[in-house]
Amino acid sequence: MDQAESEALTEYVSNRLSLERDPKDQIVNNLDFLELGLTLVSRQETIGVGRLDMLAKDREGRWAIFELKAGEAKESAIGQIARYIGWFTHRDGSTPRAILVAGGFAE
Numbered sequence: 001m002d003q004a005e006s007e008a009l010t011e012y013v014s015n016r017l018s019l020e021r022d023p024k025d026q027i028v029n030n031l032d033f034l035e036l037g038l039t040l041v042s043r044q045e046t047i048g049v050g051r052l053d054m055l056a057k058d059r060e061g062r063w064a065i066f067e068l069k070a071g072e073a074k075e076s077a078i079g080q081i082a083r084y085i086g087w088f089t090h091r092d093g094s095t096p097r098a099i100l101v102a103g104g105f106a107e
Contacts, residue, residue: 009033024053024068027101031056034099038064049083063088063096073102 012033024043031038037059045052054066065084067077081098088096 027066027068028054034101035064047084047087049087050080052084058097062094063092065096065098067098067100069100069102071102072104072106073100074106077102 027034028040028043031040035058038056039058041055041057042052043054045055052065053068056064056066058064065081065088067073067081067084069077077100081100085096085098088094
């Protein structure tokens with residue numbers, strides 16, 4: 001994805017999420033916009049180290065863990081995702097992908 005496409009995607013998601021009552025529903029309903037071939041597996045699934053906002057599989061069958069933050073994502077969100085990645089890696093022996101979607105990111 002080039003810079004112009006990335007900026008267009010950021011603007012589109014920002015505009016769409018601001019109009020949607022529940023941003024999580026908006027993301028679930030538009031997974032193909034984030035990445036072609038994503039298939040929702042579950043929402044709000046509790047695992048051994050916390051609760052996943054969303055769990056999906058990509059078109060190659062790899063796990064994709066989503067962490068969704070309505071506002072700004074703090075540094076702690078990275079630690080949260082790292083715990084989820086570690087748990088899945090230990091369980092399955094393969095490292096999942098992690099996708100953090102937020103309204104903004106802390107410096």
